[in-house]
Amino acid sequence: MTTRRDLLILAGAVAGLTACEPPRHTPVTTVPDRLIALTTGGPVIVDGSTTHRWGVRSAVSPDGSYVYAMEDETLTGPAANAQLEAGWVPEVVSADGTACVLRRPGSLLVTHGENQKRLPAAGNIQADAFTADTLGLFVLEWLPAEAPDHYRVRLMDLATGALSPLLTRDKQPLPPGAEEEMRGEGRHAVLSPDRTVLYTLYTHQPGHRHTRDLLAGRRGNVHAFVHVLHLEQRWAYCLDLPYPFGEGPAESHAIAVDPAGRRLAVADLASGSLAYADTHRLAVTSVISVPQGAGTAAVALDASRTFLGAGPAVTLLEGGTTSRWTLPSPLRGLQLNPGGDLLYAGGTDEVVWLGATSGTLRGRVGVPGLTNLRHVLASQGRVGGFT
Numbered sequence: 001m002t003t004r005r006d007l008l009i010l011a012g013a014v015a016g017l018t019a020c021e022p023p024r025h026t027p028v029t030t031v032p033d034r035l036i037a038l039t040t041g042g043p044v045i046v047d048g049s050t051t052h053r054w055g056v057r058s059a060v061s062p063d064g065s066y067v068y069a070m071e072d073e074t075l076t077g078p079a080a081n082a083q084l085e086a087g088w089v090p091e092v093v094s095a096d097g098t099a100c101v102l103r104r105p106g107s108l109l110v111t112h113g114e115n116q117k118r119l120p121a122a123g124n125i126q127a128d129a130f131t132a133d134t135l136g137l138f139v140l141e142w143l144p145a146e147a148p149d150h151y152r153v154r155l156m157d158l159a160t161g162a163l164s165p166l167l168t169r170d171k172q173p174l175p176p177g178a179e180e181e182m183r184g185e186g187r188h189a190v191l192s193p194d195r196t197v198l199y200t201l202y203t204h205q206p207g208h209r210h211t212r213d214l215l216a217g218r219r220g221n222v223h224a225f226v227h228v229l230h231l232e233q234r235w236a237y238c239l240d241l242p243y244p245f246g247e248g249p250a251e252s253h254a255i256a257v258d259p260a261g262r263r264l265a266v267a268d269l270a271s272g273s274l275a276y277a278d279t280h281r282l283a284v285t286s287v288i289s290v291p292q293g294a295g296t297a298a299v300a301l302d303a304s305r306t307f308l309g310a311g312p313a314v315t316l317l318e319g320g321t322t323s324r325w326t327l328p329s330p331l332r333g334l335q336l337n338p339g340g341d342l343l344y345a346g347g348t349d350e351v352v353w354l355g356a357t358s359g360t361l362r363g364r365v366g367v368p369g370l371t372n373l374r375h376v377l378a379s380q381g382r383v384g385g386f387t
Contacts, residue, residue, distance in 0.1 A: 031365050033337045034377040035344065035351055036064040040369035043067060046351070047379060051367070059090035059100065062129065062191035062198060064375025066097030068111075075102070079113050092137070094130035095195040095231065101127045101137060110137070110158055119161040124148055129198050132232035135159070138166075143181065150183045153227070155234060167235040169282075180238070182227075188254065192279070193261040199279075200227040201255040201266060203246045223247055226255065226264065228282060239264075239282050244271040252310065254297040259338075265301045269293040269310045274317075291315050291324065298334035300343070305356070307334055307343055314345065316359070325359035328352060333373030346373030 035046040042056040045067070058069035068077035068090045075082050075090070078097045087104040094100070102109045108119045108127065112134060124142035131138070137156040141163065142148035154163045165174040182202060189200040203224045224246025226239040245253070248270030255266050257279070264277040272292040277284045293310030300307045306317040309331050316323040332346035336356060343356045351373055352364040 031351075031363070032342060032353070032379065033344070034379045035365075035367075035373065036060060036375035036377065037333070037346060037351065037367055037370050038372045038374055039367060040371060044367055044370075046365060046367065051365075057089050059093050060374070061093040061097055062095055062189065063195065064377060066093050068093050068100040070102075075100070075111065077111075080111050082111065082114075082116070084109070092127040092129060094134050095132065095191060096134070099130055099134040101130070103127065108137075117158065119156070119158070125156075126151075128153065129229065129231060131155075131234060132196055136234065138229060138231075139163070150181045152179050152181045153229070153236060154179075166229075167233070169235050169237040171233060171235055190255055190257050192257060193259055196230065196232045197261075197279070198229045198231060199255060199257060199264060200229065201253060202227055203250045203253050224253070224268075226266065226277070237282055239277060239284070241266060241275055242284065242287060244268065244273060245275065247271065251296045252293075254299040254308070256299045256301050258301050258303060260303065263301065265299050265306055265308075267297050267299045267308045269297045269308065274299075274306070274308065290317070291322075295330050296332060298331050298345075300334045300336045302336060302340050307336070307356075309334060309345075314343070314354075314359070323359060325354065328361075328364070332370055335373055335376040337376045338378045344373060344376050346370050 030049045031046050037044045041053055042058050043054045043060050045052045054067055054069040058067060060067050066078050068075060068080060070088060070090060073084055073086055075084050077100055080100065088102040088109055089104065090100055091103050092101045099110065099112045106121060108121050110117045124145040126140040128138045128140050135158055137158055139154055139156050140151045141154050142151045153166060155166055156163055165179050167173060189198055191198055224241040228237045228239055245268050248268055252270035253268050255264065257264050262279055264279055266275045269292055272290050273287060274290045275284050275287045290308060293313055295311040297310045304318060308315055311330050312327045314325045314327060327345055327347060329348035335344045337344065341356050342353045342362065344351055344353045349368050349370055350364050350366050353362050354360060355362055
């Protein structure tokens, strides 16, 4: 198993890289796993030899297991098949797939099985995530509503529509004036494997003051952090990232959580920095130097390996060794399959998959308009309402 001491050896990782450039003309084969990708035309599910496009009026759950979509004003999903009025667009799906929130100007619609509830969206409100029990909705309240340039995360009671501050990490209510306000860029969120915690990466936050700073009367000046939102216990905490995280372009940053939910990895490939954090202690445990890269960054990890890349290059960190592989086109998302033997990479109008140990190109499938490979799910059986 890789130790943090092993990873520190990678500070000079550029030396001794092993290279593997896959052939450019591998035949298209059946996709071994189920892929969830975002495209210019909305979410796409690729399963075996079948591709299904859900369209722009659709939303996928945080871990990719469930989808709700509107077609001819009919809402379909794992817990819905209902005719709705014109104009509704799915915005957020609950982690368990039982609920969906839709919006149209001025109001929100929450569906939970056959039950529907319309709520006024006073001000400038954007749905972010359901609470674990689906009785509440975390929202972004944009301020000022008429010409917003920042927002705060609040909790909406779905029984009444009332908004309230989040709890602190020790589950205490916030006093007035202690809610932190975000001006972040490049928001990218990952859900913990047990579906209880949402980790959102924020960059470019000069002068930001966390709730703990506001309560203590301290000045704040953090450039990047991970916003930790507990969907079950309803508290939030900001895990600060050290310099130079947040200094470079937002797209050079990426975040991932390991399959056990114990470690976070945050990459800043513009500066060549990789941070690991303990999800129990909510603390950064190490920062190492990695090869720099230009373009949109991506990172994936398991118990002993970290894959990261930008542009057409992918780097594997394992123990005290580093391998470097070249992709057919610039990277647009990076995901390990559940078995850990295949590494999937989004590219220009396609997804390719490599052997996760060798880097050998195993196959590729066309996905026109692909913008980001978001999830890889096991293909066996029926998963999350996908057919």
